[in-house]
Amino acid sequence: MAATEEELEVLRTELLEKKTETEKQGEVVRALKGNKVDKKEIEEALQLLMKLKLEVQAKEKEITSKAAGSDGKGNSKESFRQQLNDTLTSRLFFIPAFKIYGGVAGLYDYGPPGCAIKANVLALWRQHYVLEESMLEIDCPCVTPEIVLKASGHVDKFTDFMVKDEKTGMCYRADHLLKDYCTEALEKDPLLTSAKRQELKEVLTTLDELNAAQLGEKIKEYKITAPDSKNPVSDPYPFNLMFSTSIGPSGNAPGFLRPETAQGIFVNFSKLYYYNGNKLPFAAAQIGQAFRNEIAPRQGLLRVREFTLAEIEHFVDPEDKSHPKFKDVADLEFLLYPRKEQLSMEKPVKTRIGDAVSQGVVNNETLGYFIARTYLFLTSLGIQKDRLRFRQHLPNEMAHYAADCWDAEIECSYGWIEVTGLADRSAYDLKAHSDKSNHDLSAFEKYAESKVFERLKITPHLKLLGPAFKKDGDTVGKALLAMSEEEALDMKAKLEADGQAPLEVCTTGKTFTIKKEQVSISKETVTEAGRKFTPAVIEPSFGIGRIIYCMYEHCFYTRPSKGGDEQLVVFKFPPIVAPIKCTVFPLIQNEKLNVVAKDLSVALTRAGVANKIDITGTSIGKRYARTDELGVPFAITVDFETDVTNDVTLRERDSRAQVRVPLKLIASVVRDISEGHLAWLEVLSIYPNVAPSQEE
Missing domain, CATH: 1.10.287 (Helix Hairpins)
Structure with missing residues (x-):
């Protein structure tokens, strides 16, 4: 031990x-x-x-x-991962793309079982969110004009810090080199002092906060070199992760392969708002491919250059972020890792989500509701509850406009992996696209009765601003209109006292001097029938490939064969996501039994149950082992008793328990278990149990 x-x-x-x-x-x-x-x-x-x-x-x-440990190996994670990946590739769950030409890092093909699992996970996601939450689903192009991603900030800021091998030119992500160094030291160097261990843990905790200079300092301090050659590396510098392209034959319309699916939802907000009867809140969802030109892809499906995202943009009144269904999930308890616990190096705490929201740990009910729903979704896939946590972003990780952000993280052999981001992005995205496109992306709330308000009125005198500020005149005018009431009243006081006042414009980094005659600031009484506002956005974003890989790890195990001379591989996929729900085979090679098995396979297909028929005549034990390795939850065996009793044997993968089910009912029974309408324990209580095969 x-x-x-x-x-x-x-x-x-x-x-x-x-x-x-x-x-x-x-x-x-x-x-x-x-x-x-x-x-x-x-x-x-x-x-x-x-x-x-x-x-x-x-x-x-x-x-x-x-x-x-007592065996002195210390390589259990690596051994487990190697065995898992060998199984996944040999059984064609996924394989490196273009392998006959040497392959391309970060690109993978899904084989037949992988495609089936991906389709099942997406179907469950669509059921769990789109259907149950009455979301509006859309599908937008992968190629995106540059102007759209310029407005969203991706062109300027969608970067990772990169270093180069100073001799070979090989590129690496700076934060990955530092993370690997710290993780390996903590896991494999038991001689580290407690002070050094604490230091490395703090580096890992604050890794996402480090800028280029800080990353460079740590790399030099720890003498980190290029992993492949051990050569020194350059100072870190930013690298934009988007794939660039051009739209049309002239090449004059620049574009990018989208790095996320969200922007297509934002630019269609006004159409979706109208489709929803001009009512808030509502949510739009999109499932699709996204692309990121990763510096050094690794870790299989966890970091790739093309991947599937499932994203939700929930539009809500910024003054009311309550959720009508929050009470339905308020009592759920799961691991939360707030920033306070992270900074004090404490462990995640099992917390009731209702308490987290009421205490202000989670910013609002809608964000809390989606965190809880994400917990239910991930655990329904077979993710183990004690290896799933929700980690709050540290202050330096969060965008300046975000109200609160959490990541769903799953523990696997690579450590804690982010699989879902849940963010309250406030109104940033709609405002950014509204400003850039000059298209109104606001919502309107009609009051039950008209209300009288005293409102601040700011009137920039554009005829005077243009000559005074030249090309910056329009920018200055917009900045004046964007002032808060406090800023405007402060400027009004300075203008009346001094005849001029400073105006700092953050988009240009300049400060302009505004004169009294260039702007009018006053209060007026108005009667309004409603209010116009830009909705806030709560965004859950799911990395489907990452979720699937973590599901593979959490569902993978081995058990000894009957003779105990080998370890048999098993995937304990929940039936609802298993690639094949049921196998059908005759006990032995026999034409009469084969006919019954084929008819049964047809009946299962008509019932919507994905199944595989096996009439190879191989021993029953080997056929069970083959299907267990694919994660097939149920197997139906047709034997000589079937002709007499009109029933068949139904075997469950994990318990290996078996029951006899009437032939006319078996298709509907397997369908109901696979869809979650019937539990295996209920089946055991309804139908006669039989002894497992001697080969089990």
């Missing part, structure tokens, strides 16, 4: 004390040699020094052994 972290810390303290004693004895030896004392005294001091050095080595071996 491996030692606990507390036990290892005691051993590290003992090692540190022993090293200190050794260093002191070394100083004694050097002093004796310098003073030219009796040779015997020096030899005795040297013997003690050698004894202490051997004790240090023994203590280091003890720590290393206990950190790795």
